Amino acid sequence: MHIPDGLIITNEPLSLFGSVGMWIISLAFLYWSWKKVKLTYSQSITALLGISSAFVFAAQMINFPVIFGTSGHLVGGTFLAMLLGPYAAILGMTIVLGMQAVIFADGGILAFGANVFTMAIIGGMSFFLIKLIMRKSRSKSRLATGVFLSSWISVVLGAITAGVIISPAFTGGMMITVPSMFIYYAIIGIGEGAITTILVSSIQKIQPKVIGGLTLLMERSI
Amino acid sequence: MIKKIGITFLILIFLAIFIPFASSLPDGLEKVIQNFGIEEEYTYWNGLLSGYLIEVVHNPMASTFISGTIGIFMVLISALFLDKSLRPKKV
Numbered sequence: 001m002h003i004p005d006g007l008i009i010t011n012e013p014l015s016l017f018g019s020v021g022m023w024i025i026s027l028a029f030l031y032w033s034w035k036k037v038k039l040t041y042s043q044s045i046t047a048l049l050g051i052s053s054a055f056v057f058a059a060q061m062i063n064f065p066v067i068f069g070t071s072g073h074l075v076g077g078t079f080l081a082m083l084l085g086p087y088a089a090i091l092g093m094t095i096v097l098g099m100q101a102v103i104f105a106d107g108g109i110l111a112f113g114a115n116v117f118t119m120a121i122i123g124g125m126s127f128f129l130i131k132l133i134m135r136k137s138r139s140k141s142r143l144a145t146g147v148f149l150s151s152w153i154s155v156v157l158g159a160i161t162a163g164v165i166i167s168p169a170f171t172g173g174m175m176i177t178v179p180s181m182f183i184y185y186a187i188i189g190i191g192e193g194a195i196t197t198i199l200v201s202s203i204q205k206i207q208p209k210v211i212g213g214l215t216l217l218m219e220r221s222i
Numbered sequence: 223m224i225k226k227i228g229i230t231f232l233i234l235i236f237l238a239i240f241i242p243f244a245s246s247l248p249d250g251l252e253k254v255i256q257n258f259g260i261e262e263e264y265t266y267w268n269g270l271l272s273g274y275l276i277e278v279v280h281n282p283m284a285s286t287f288i289s290g291t292i293g294i295f296m297v298l299i300s301a302l303f304l305d306k307s308l309r310p311k312k313v
Contacts, residue, residue: 001251006262038308046308050301051229054294058237061274061290063245070253071245095300099293105269162251170258177254184250 001075001159001185002100002115005108007166015168022165023113029121030094033087045088045212052083053092057099064191072188075158077123078130078151079196083203085216086127093120114165118158126154127216134217140204147200148193155192159185230298237290241283 009015037045056076063071076096080089097115100106107115133146163181167174203210248256255262271289279285 001249003251004262005265005267007255034308038310041308041310043305043309046301046305047226049304050298051226051233053301054230054297055233055236057293057297058233058290061237061244061286061293062240063247063249065245065247068253069247071247071249073249091304092301095297095304099296099300101267101269103270103293103296104274104289105265105267105272106274108265109267159250163254166251166254169262170260172258176258180254180257181250184253188250 001118001155001162002097002107003111003118003162003166004105005110007169008108008110009169010110012168018165018168019110019114021113022111022117026113026116026121029090030116033090033124036087037091045084048210048212049084049088049092052080053096056080056093057096059195060096060100066184066187066191068184068187070184070188072185072191074195075119075123075151075155075192076196077119077154077158078126078147078192079199081124081127082130082147082196082200082211085212086124089127090120090124093123111165114162118162118165122158122161123154126150129153131217140201143204144197144201148197151196152186152189152193155189156182156185159189230294233294234291237294238287241286241290244286 008019056074056079059074059076061073063073066072077089077093080092083089084092094116097107097112097120101109101112101115127150129150130143130146133149134142137143159181160178163178164174167177170176200211271292274289274293275282275285276288279288
């Protein structure tokens with residue numbers, strides 16, 4: 001889902017301003033997240049942030065085949081949000097996306113703001129959807145349902161947003177890009193949901209303390 | 223510290239095991255680009271190790287694995303810098 005710079009049409013105002021706008025929105029979210037994490041700084045969270053982001057980086061390199069001749073990989077936004085909480089997850093995912101763009105040209109530089117928004121911010125914010133689904137419940141099956149649904153929704157929502165951002169590059173515009181992105185990522189999102197749910201449930205069984213998000217889910221204000 | 227090194231090592235093993243099975247099919251976004259046959263504009267930045275490959279390493283799997291290892295360490299180093307920026311200043 002990494003938007004390359006080649007899809008940002010610089011002589012098309014809608015495309016150029018869209019990507020610049022995404023940079024501004026993403027920077028604002030990043031600053032807000034950084035402030036939030038700084039307020040409740042804990043060395044264990046930043047250590048976990050490094051390790052879990054490194055895992056997400058590795059997992060994003062492994063594409064799994066999906067139908068219609070496409071492939072997908074774990075995005076990992078909801079996974080990071082469950083481990084680290086929403087704000088640290090945004091920062092961790094941004095590091096992953098930053099390395100991918102700068103070192104591997106996986107995702108553009110001009111499109112970086114859009115990529116941070118579609119994967120890091122939407123992924124991190126999906127935490128609040130799990131919180132909404134969980135309410136006060138501590139049921140494991142409810143948590144699994146919440147994690148599955150939230151990771152699916154975060155991928156699909158990210159794909160639709162990416163569809164809007166890349167639309168000026170396509171002759172048919174949004175009428176072409178948004179439904180196409182929705183269809184492909186609705187299927188890829190099932191893989192995201194399944195992997196995230198398996199990962200979270202397994203860690204919950206082996207090392208429940210690592211799931212920092214579980215404590216945060218029960219807190220009234222975060 | 224030993225635990226962190228252990229987990230990093232496990233991530234590298236995970237990468238080494240799964241790289242040969244990784245699908246080379248286009249992802250959803252690349253498929254949309256393919257389907258509608260559009261040509262991407264000129265890109266300004268081609269990365270240092272474009273396509274997760276290292277030119278001097280001819281075996282594609284080894285090349286991807288080394289690129290991945292570099293990426294993983296760069297993520298860890300960036301997280302250290304982030305930690306430094308977040309850490310409250312000692313008075």
